[in-house]
Amino acid sequence: MDVGRPRLPHRRAVRGAELRGKPHGGGGHAGAGLGCRYEHGNAGCGGAASADQPIDDGPCRIGRAAVARAATRRVFADSGGAPYDQQWSFLVAGNAVIPGLLAVEAEHFATNTPIEINGTSWELTTTNGSFSGDGAMVALPNVNLNVNVDTSISPRLDYILNFTEVGTYYVWVRASGDSAPGVSQNDSVNVGIDGVLPDSSAKITGFPPGGYVWSRITVASTPATLVVSKTGSHVVNVWMREDGFIFDKLLLTTNSAYTPTGFGPAETTTITPPVLSYSLTNGGLQLSWTGSAVLQSAEEVTGPYTPAAEGSLSPVIISLDHPRRFFRLAK
Ligand SMILES: [Ca+2]
Ligand SMILES: [Ca+2]
Secondary structure (H helix, E strand, O other): OOOOOOOOOOOOEOOOOOEEEOOOOOOEEEOOOOEEEEEEOOOOOOOOOOOEEOOOOHHHOOOHHHHOOOOEEEOOEOOOOOEOOEEEEEEOOOOOOOOOOEEEEHHHOOEEEOOOEOOEEEEEEOOOOOOOOOOEEEEEOOOOOEOOOOHHHOOEEEEEEEEOOOEEEEEEEEEEOOOOOOOOOOOOEEEEEOOEOOHHHOOEEOOOOOOOEEEOEEOOOOEOEEEEOOOEEEEEEEEEOEOOOEEEEEEEEOOOOOOOOOOOOOOHHHOOOOOEEEEEEOOEEEEEEOOOOEEEEEOOOOOOOEEOOOOOOOOEEEOOOOOEEEEEEEO
């Protein structure tokens, strides 16, 4: 049965990663688990215990769309060497609701360098109320300096972010400024990546007086974007453009339709995915995991998901009396 790509509506569904481990009684563990499913009676797939197989391998096909993106299926045989009669597959996904989303507090930079250049510095402020996290960063002194796009004369904040998806990222900034109807002298910033300031993400503005707001609009009235062509760690740079700018939080998303509100989502770096372990027992499949996530199950990968009937707190023994079920961990 082919089913659509997983769409997990729970806003705080945990991030996932490939499940690894020993099959058939040996247990296993994953860097993180998002969901798993099992099916009965899929005979005809030979294969020794512990074999990893591609998802779309002939007679073993079990819904490639449902386990798209880097999924690995593990195949089991029973202790007598008889063909297995159950199989499990484990889904791999990032943020299922907001793909490719990264958020970081301005004040949680990796480096603030140079500390002072051209007489200006990024400095922590906690006196401008309603900030997210532990404060905000303000470019001081505020003496009506605007470096435009000359990053050689502006202080820079660096953020080391891990990108799990390539593509075009929309750059959202939460900040406090003085855009129209203000005088627009403290209301723009430059955001780049790996030391380069692209035109597409330069001169982000749109911060009218009245407190912190989210904006992705550039001076050219286009949405600010960055292109990430390679997954993995990148350094995102935030350069002062106008002094007096108060920078609270940064958000990158591949979702063009996503608009942050309020404080925005939790910081990416603060999310600790649970470690999911599994093992076969006489009573079924035992799942256990770290952290406070709860186990949810559904008859369809698209949900609706409810707390697993066998229990939602680790560990849980899943009874194998359903033709198919899907599981996920959620916070
Ligand atoms: Ca200024
Ligand atoms: Ca902040």
